[in-house]
Amino acid sequence: MKDFCILSDFDGTISKKDGLYTFISQYAQGDWQTIEQNWADGKIDSKECLIEEFKLIPNLSEELIAKFIETLSIDEYFKDFYDYILERQIDFYVVSDGIDYFINGILKKYGLNDIKIISNHGEFNGNDFTITFPNDNPDCVNNAGTCKCAILNNLRKKYKKIYYIGDGVSDYCVADKADVLFAKSRLAAFCQTKNIKYTKYVSFKDIFEFFMCKGQRGKGVKG
Numbered sequence: 001m002k003d004f005c006i007l008s009d010f011d012g013t014i015s016k017k018d019g020l021y022t023f024i025s026q027y028a029q030g031d032w033q034t035i036e037q038n039w040a041d042g043k044i045d046s047k048e049c050l051i052e053e054f055k056l057i058p059n060l061s062e063e064l065i066a067k068f069i070e071t072l073s074i075d076e077y078f079k080d081f082y083d084y085i086l087e088r089q090i091d092f093y094v095v096s097d098g099i100d101y102f103i104n105g106i107l108k109k110y111g112l113n114d115i116k117i118i119s120n121h122g123e124f125n126g127n128d129f130t131i132t133f134p135n136d137n138p139d140c141v142n143n144a145g146t147c148k149c150a151i152l153n154n155l156r157k158k159y160k161k162i163y164y165i166g167d168g169v170s171d172y173c174v175a176d177k178a179d180v181l182f183a184k185s186r187l188a189a190f191c192q193t194k195n196i197k198y199t200k201y202v203s204f205k206d207i208f209e210f211f212m213c214k215g216q217r218g219k220g221v222k223g
């Protein structure tokens, strides 16, 4: 059993914008807003939402996504943070209700090639883009494509302590299950209303500093 691992959301946490939302809003033709609203109202789950929205994108291709990925950027401090994590051999996972095809594309742009990603899966067969949900959990209250609380529960078998970093709705189900939660934006507001303990952060600069201090305190100190 290892001491701890760090899990992080991707969209809005590592990447600055919500990549899929931006992609859909730029390229979907037709009434994607109603689909999005139905998801926000809980009428459809995020799986159906994703699949239906992608149907509204004409001429979807690898080139189109590549061109789009060029416009996205990540938190300025994430790379420094991740270099530190690698150097210290700390286990780190991206857990996202987005699509691995996009996440990999964005990370690769920054030379980040071997981060472990647990998310929904997308792949091209010709110009057909198929989305599947290998981490689906019908029992989860979040009803997301990738259930983050199930992933965390699973990782509990391997780690004594789990740190979680997030910003939004897809992190709600995991918020009260992490040992240490870093939250901003909607997730922080959610924690306040639910009385869930969290540490506020602005960027990965704060996260980086936290783990650097923890590292300097040495192995004898818990925290």
Ligand SMILES: [Mg+2]
Binding pocket: 009, 010, 011, 012, 013, 166, 167, 168, 169, 170
């Ligand atoms: Mg997010």
Ligand SMILES: [Zn+2]
Binding pocket: 137, 140, 141, 142, 143, 147, 148, 149, 150, 173, 174
């Ligand atoms: Zn869940």
